[in-house]
Amino acid sequence: MMNESKELNGKTAVITGAGSGLGRSIAIGIARAGANVVIADINKQQATQTCEMINKKMPEVTATAVLCDVTNEVDVEKIFANIKESFESFDILVNAAGVAPAGALVDMPVDKWRFALEVNLTGYFLMAKHAARLMIEQGTGGTIVNLSSKSGLDASKNNTPYNATKAGELHMARGWAMELGQHNIRVNSVCPGNVFEGSKIWNPEYIKVCAKKYNIEPEEVIPHYVSKTILNKEIKGRDIADAVVFLASEKSRMITGQTLVVDAGQVMVR
Numbered sequence: 349m350m351n352e353s354k355e356l357n358g359k360t361a362v363i364t365g366a367g368s369g370l371g372r373s374i375a376i377g378i379a380r381a382g383a384n385v386v387i388a389d390i391n392k393q394q395a396t397q398t399c400e401m402i403n404k405k406m407p408e409v410t411a412t413a414v415l416c417d418v419t420n421e422v423d424v425e426k427i428f429a430n431i432k433e434s435f436e437s438f439d440i441l442v443n444a445a446g447v448a449p450a451g452a453l454v455d456m457p458v459d460k461w462r463f464a465l466e467v468n469l470t471g472y473f474l475m476a477k478h479a480a481r482l483m484i485e486q487g488t489g490g491t492i493v494n495l496s497s498k499s500g501l502d503a504s505k506n507n508t509p510y511n512a513t514k515a516g517e518l519h520m521a522r523g524w525a526m527e528l529g530q531h532n533i534r535v536n537s538v539c540p541g542n543v544f545e546g547s548k549i550w551n552p553e554y555i556k557v558c559a560k561k562y563n564i565e566p567e568e569v570i571p572h573y574v575s576k577t578i579l580n581k582e583i584k585g586r587d588i589a590d591a592v593v594f595l596a597s598e599k600s601r602m603i604t605g606q607t608l609v610v611d612a613g614q615v616m617v618r
């Protein structure tokens with residue numbers, strides 16, 4: 349801990365979906381880098397657990413759990429009003445709250461499709477809208493990172509809502525980078541490969557859908573995905589968190605509107 353660099357010292361970050369999986373890993377990574385973190389999740393209990401994990405290991409930063417449905421603009425506005433009152437500055441937004449309703453196109457109920465659009469697109473949009481407003485008002489710049497997916501670049505089979513929304517998140521980020529650069533707000537995306545550690549997306553039902561897709565047994569799913577990577581390694585939450593910390597830090601000061609793929613070499617960006 350003592351030797352770790354503190355590239356986000358004194359910053360304040362909001363991470364959505366940080367009650368679980370990748371959002372949680374990212375919140376821990378950002379706190380480890382020295383920033384205060386606001387953990388926004390629809391599951392307050394799990395958000396609180398993330399805060400407890402951070403408070404225990406990194407007492408030098410503040411971790412706050414907030415109940416927030418990212419699709420509800422009133423919830424979203426409240427978060428930024430509270431941050432304005434409680435912190436000296438607001439610097440980093442990470443959009444990670446996401447859902448992945450899987451299934452074949454011909455069987456996909458429209459409500460599952462609409463649900464994914466609402467969380468993965470409307471949720472990212474509302475958070476970025478109000479984060480950018482506060483950053484512009486402060487006049488000190490900031491960074492926004494959208495957690496997309498390699499499925500946003502290379503479509504995955506039986507995943508229509510996920511493919512569409514993850515590609516949409518990448519393109520929204522590019523447009524926001526164009527709009528917000530004049531305010532010194534950088535916007536980038538991270539596309540993780542398959543990350544099983546702590547993820548509720550990779551629940552037993554989802555693993556069964558994937559097993560069926562590849563005609564393998566559910567217990568073969570993780571080794572199957574790992575074998576698709578060039579490095580033949582399982583990607584962990586920390587690997588994604590390190591990429592997000594880089595994009596949130598000064599070290600990436602000349603990078604905006606870009607996509608960083610962290611997938612152990614599965615998808616080649618064209």
Ligand SMILES: NC(=O)c1ccc[n+]([C@@H]2O[C@H](COP(=O)([O-])OP(=O)(O)OC[C@H]3O[C@@H](n4cnc5c(N)ncnc54)[C@H](O)[C@@H]3O)[C@@H](O)[C@H]2O)c1
Nearest residue numbers: 365367368369370390417418445446497542543547548549
């Ligand atoms: N795990 C992977 O393999 C993988 C790969 C690529 C991209 N991603 C992306 O990473 C993000 C997190 O995925 P994960 O696997 O950690 O999933 P997860 O289900 O473990 O975590 C998602 C979190 O988002 C929260 N959430 C859901 N709807 C919300 C809402 N309306 N408002 C606020 N919070 C809400 C959930 O409560 C949960 O804590 C998603 O955007 C996903 O697309 C994941």
